[in-house]
Amino acid sequence: MKIAVVRNVPAGAPAGQEQEFELPDELDGAMTISAALHEINARYGANIAHYASCRRGICSGCLVRVDGEVKKACATLARDGMVIDALNRKKSIRDLICI
Numbered sequence: 001m002k003i004a005v006v007r008n009v010p011a012g013a014p015a016g017q018e019q020e021f022e023l024p025d026e027l028d029g030a031m032t033i034s035a036a037l038h039e040i041n042a043r044y045g046a047n048i049a050h051y052a053s054c055r056r057g058i059c060s061g062c063l064v065r066v067d068g069e070v071k072k073a074c075a076t077l078a079r080d081g082m083v084i085d086a087l088n089r090k091k092s093i094r095d096l097i098c099i
């Protein structure tokens, strides 16, 4: 499965560029977006910044925008073709973390 992450970087550098990552097809629909981001960082050293707290779908700390819709990364399954972006790109301090 292929997942794209919109990389948002601190002021002064190009922002909002999609970066695509490939994970094994058997993981399609078998792991949460949070887990997929961890897997991408582990496999590719991508250093994607993202936040999670409760990891149970309660706190909303992990909110991201998936194909334009707001989703909880810890409670949404990663699917082939997803584009994951910060909840609010203008408030992104890095990648998927917003203030």
Ligand code: FES
Residues within 6 Å of the ligand: 051, 052, 053, 054, 055, 056, 057, 058, 059, 060, 061, 062, 063, 072, 073, 074, 075
């Ligand atoms: S980390 Fe709390 S809802 Fe996802």
